[in-house]
Amino acid sequence: MRAYYFDNLPGDQRLPHDFNPSRPVSQETLEAIGVKSWEIPVERYEPKLNAVAKERDYKNRDTINVSREGMGAIYEEKIKGFFQEHMHEDEEIRYILSGSGFFDVRQASTDEWIRLAVTPGDLIVIPAGIYHRFTLDEADNIKALRLFKDEPKWIPHNRGVETDANPYRQDYLKSIGVGA
Template sequence: MRAYYFDNVPGDQRLPHDSGSSVPLSTLKQLGVHYWNIPVSAGGEYDVKDVDAIAREREYKNRDVINVSKEGLGEAYEGKIKMFFEEHMHEDEEIRYILGGSGFFDVREHPTDKWIRIAMEPGDMIVLPAGIYHRFTLDEKNVIKALRLFKDEPKWTPYNRGESTDTNPIRHDYLHTVGVGA
């Protein structure tokens, strides 16, 4: 995992867009973002005990694997890629453990409102807190395979950033938790 400020230069969202300014893990922690590295072998094997321990600690009961690629999503690919890159939040945590491929999660820093880009590769596990504005995109390889974990049944309703989302109680709770807002 590598985190840095997004350069905001127009162009393909799948490019690194690296401003050259790194972001330390401590900054991500202040935003409520959690990170682990659990190595994945070239064959896609990983230590299930480590994933299970995190799942127990964070009360994740369900899991599945998603293949985000043209082959994995078929006709829905272009629409999903556009949807994933719209700035949004969820009312539940979003957890991804990268098993193959690579991509980027962008999260909003507060109070600056700058984008922080998080480059993810196999072995990287990330938890985005409920209420954080974020987006996702593949990189130029156009493929990522990720294990998704859920507290209950998957609820992946994206709430795109806007006036009504800014007043969402989950968003309000998130801002309070990170010390921005009441």
């Protein structure tokens, strides 16, 4: 996974949106905002992925194919929805099997976007309460395992005053030492 600051320039969300020169983001910075990642080669990934799942108490999983072929008529609507800034009350855990894309996460202390460019073998954990969004890149497809602690919950809470006051958002901010 490659992490860098998003340039915020207008244009296709599927482009890299990297500064020139790039402004890379360190693993330490990601850990400070609660984002965790591992690289697990896709060939024979199951033992290592299962070990992480056991360690983090992930009990369920499924596979998602985000592509025109995989999603059919709802593809454009879903891509637009994934790219709306939101948070969840559960961790978002993804292991990339094929394809590629971008997860953008907000660095709460600066409100800057950090772009996470994911490719096969990347496992990422986006903490509950962090503002984030997702988009495909120009290859226009990604296949990922989604892992869950319990039953999947698909409730995105779009950024706003009400979501800022959400207890999961407040707990997240406390956990990273931001805010009251």
